[in-house]
Amino acid sequence: MTGGAGCGKSHVIKCVYQEATKLLRQLPRLPFTGTAAYNISGKTLHSILKLPKSLKPPYKGLGNSLDEVRAVLSNVEILIIDEISMVSKDLLAYVHWRFQQIKGNNRFMGGVSVLAVGDFFQLPPLGRAKPLCVAEDGMLDFWNENFQMISLTEIMRQKDDRAFAELLNRIRVKGKADLLSEDDRSLLIQAVTDPKECPMDVLHIFATNKQVDNHNAAVVASFGAVTVDIQAE
Template structure:
């Protein structure tokens, strides 16, 4: 059972006051718990729109909410909600791109309807949204709503940690959302969560804080060196920096199993662009190749049929296990917990709340799990992992990798690394926020009792 702590309750109070709020905190401090509770209290309110900055994050959030509440909650990327697509080119003015958007007929009408009908907008994984994109979303909201207040008067709750993964950059210079004009004008009230719930080991939490700040002491380095695995278990999940590394290791391990290969191909139908979007953003492969004995990861929150909708999970997204067999209808997987799970095809819909035809993707919710990229592991909680951060060159990438693991005994290092990459701008921004938050949360009055969630997955 999970009880919201003092910081989380204070954050809820700020949100309930109607302010624009930046909900932040280190990995494992419960940002998702606050987000879930905020959404739970507003179930059925169509004026609440829940978005994420990436398709993977949006689908994971939707899946999690459906498992908790037993009903579909509309989620999408911030790009789809705002109708901006890829947004204006660097040399293109906001006005020119907005004019092009306004000529898109039915699509434009849908965009205007969504924006005008929104009172509260949640943007998850805000650290990965470029500042110029946030500025343009603010511009579009003002124009569509005919309101010159920030975001056209919509309350915005931005969730994330700028010391984790950054916006995509080809130059090494990052366009952080907190440096944008829209961020400053929105006057975000920062709510910083400080209690780490994912890891209970104080020594490990201290080490993770070093990585988050980019300063690893000699003692911290010695602690990590003690976790270097000379002969790691071959079935240990490896967190790697690049897709090519992941595909190579998974393929090699699968070929080492001298048993017949099982090929499971996804089914999909509906509008071509919607099906393509699902295929691109789901971590579940279109063509799944497994064998008896293969290591796999569950790629969706699977409700427990014996409990009922919203009542509990048979398995959570990120759970690990080993394939026992396939009978033509179900894949039997022995989870690392010892439980045997009979996995059936899972259906993902582009928009499960739509009254019209929507694209879908149906596949067994599994993927090979001898290796995964650090990017696609974000949001997961792992009992054990072998981390290889020697090629980590993005700010926060090494920190995200290490913080996936629950405790030091489950952390194994491929080798020692040469440095930790952190954005100086992001570090200073968060230091100011945490200094301003201080102990003032104790004085915030709230009539809300501590709320207890029923799921223990990734809080």
């Protein structure tokens, strides 16, 4: 499931998670002690599945950790992977092999249903790895072989400012060599560019943590309240 910013991807994840959990609780074959739908992001796949540092073949099994991982994931029926743009082909292959081992069968992902959510126009995988949607010769391609793409198109978050939201999505897919239309350029020029002209109480976005810290400190100082330090015990 993909789509631009503000189209409701996170909301759909919550709905799927809640509805799936309600339905899976009713299955008599599941000794339901936790949640049968697991939502994990690309950053935590390594920790929950105990993946090795190197994801290159040959596959390294769980060994003595198999029982420990099975205790947590053996009843999982639906796997929701968020931020799928950050998942490489090697990582997806390892997740597939892990669930085959956990579930004890040779079906794709061990028979677990997978909902992958994200936007391939956002963060790519770490290092030099190509996103899942980019075909590469000689690479295992579990993505194109097993997934169907669903795109959310209706903007929900900025529905009260549709012109600006639609502009953001046009920029999202714009190539570096593509020129902005005059209408889009005019709308962007209306934005405040001088920080001194921007009110302190609106959302600010900075490129570095240092700039964030400086701004936050300035906002706190503007309140005029006395700062009290309390020594923790």
